[in-house]
Amino acid sequence: MAGNARRPGVSVASRVLDLLGAFDSEHPSLILSDLARRAGLPLATAHRLVAEMVTWGALVRSPSGAYEIGLRMWDLGLLAQVPARLRQVAAPFLQDLYGATLATVHFAVRDGTLALYVDRLSGSESLQLVSRVGARLPLHATGVGKVLLAHAPEPIRHRVFAELTPVTPYTITDPAVLDGQLARVRADGYAETREEMSLGACSLAVPVRDREGEVVAALGLTASSVHRNATQLVAALTVAASGIRRGMSHRMVAPWRDHPSAQ
């Protein structure tokens, strides 16, 4: 009776993870049926697993009955070391930069062929932009992206150049032009964009290096016009990037600590 056609090759662990993966920025809240469908699980199976996840705190049920990512996942996410360490060091300098310029401040790392926005500051007066913390935007169309791309390994550049999708009419889609710009980024130490990602928004960005000189992140400013006083803004960015570099010291890569105690 009880039909049982367990789909082979799919472990329980991966089912739990697939349920989590069903959520994304466009689907932050899902009813059970959609959750099951997006995770590729039968309704009854999803129901059972989801109940366990709610008990643990990974998911919560909103008043409307839909499921959402729970507070406990937020806690866990904050422990992710790549963004957490960088943010911790960078945050005060980003504040200073915002205070000095009142432009939107971006702090990003490269995640594959995309720029991952680790932090972002903007006041209530700032331009409305597509960037959000956690967003992934194209490397070739943003200030921080160009910096990261200019210092990315060859295979990554190759993949990005293979698909220069236009975002606005001003997005650079000619590989030769972009290649020239990246060479200038490496030579001059900063990148710029002019309405290549959002109409009406221009940006400047500089690399952030670790103690070994490796480019690990990029720091940028975005406003309706940044080119008039570009020299000053690049100077401010450079000062902040140096401060961040100094703060990173020798501990950015997992040190070995704790405890002979037990045993």
Add this chain to the structure above:
Amino acid sequence: MAGNARRPGVSVASRVLDLLGAFDSEHPSLILSDLARRAGLPLATAHRLVAEMVTWGALVRSPSGAYEIGLRMWDLGLLAQVPARLRQVAAPFLQDLYGATLATVHFAVRDGTLALYVDRLSGSESLQLVSRVGARLPLHATGVGKVLLAHAPEPIRHRVFAELTPVTPYTITDPAVLDGQLARVRADGYAETREEMSLGACSLAVPVRDREGEVVAALGLTASSVHRNATQLVAALTVAASGIRRGMSHRMVAPWRDHPSAQ
């Protein structure tokens, strides 16, 4: 041969979650053996499950061989609706507040009997404080905490009053004194602390209400002395809190986690 004493009553799903739960702010990086021990799983079992979690991106292996929370968990955590919605609305106002005062800005919600710091801004010049985004601090010893406590339901106040742990010599531990302060918080519309959480640090805080007038969060400033120009600072806080309230849609905040939270 193959000994098999599967521990009953523990589902695979909960094992996966327990592995995640083995990480906390004091153990953001764990080698396999510690991870297995903290999750209460045999080494071989942990090894198998962890491998799947790494494949999916929930965990990553650091260069030293230890496991850490992966970027994909960071992404997921950002989708948690309670902090995400509040932060999105509040962030620009927090920036403005920081720009106007240059004091450390705190934005917190109540999580059970603790204040959960949802956001925090401070420049490179600011005081070093114990607060961090994601931190949970006592309600009775912080500015934002007193605001949240003053507007908390009776059972919560009861539980907090039952255990007024001193943090510094100035922490309020007399229930009668605290009760008087909370009454004043409700009457005056703001709370203050004087070195009750960190020596040398004082704070002011005001409630943030939603469209229905319910207190959903608290907004605070901390500096070495805030009482001299308290009137101005409270005014700035109040303006920011009103701005946040206006930015909030109606059903913005999910019900609080008011369970005794095991662990």
Add this chain to the structure above:
DNA sequence: TGCTGTGCTTCCACCTACCGGAAGGGGGGC
């Protein structure tokens, strides 16, 4: 009031994907 649709919850016999002790491998300290 009854009908229909949608979505959630519970049930349970089958059986496979999971379990975990033990053995094997690798590297670093002494």
Add this chain to the structure above:
DNA sequence: GCCCCCCTTCCGGTAGGTGGAAGCACAGCA
């Protein structure tokens, strides 16, 4: 070399997981 610690792989037995189906709850509609 020798030991210790930690990681990785293996494999027979079986218990936890599976998912179709039935039942329930509720809302919209005539």
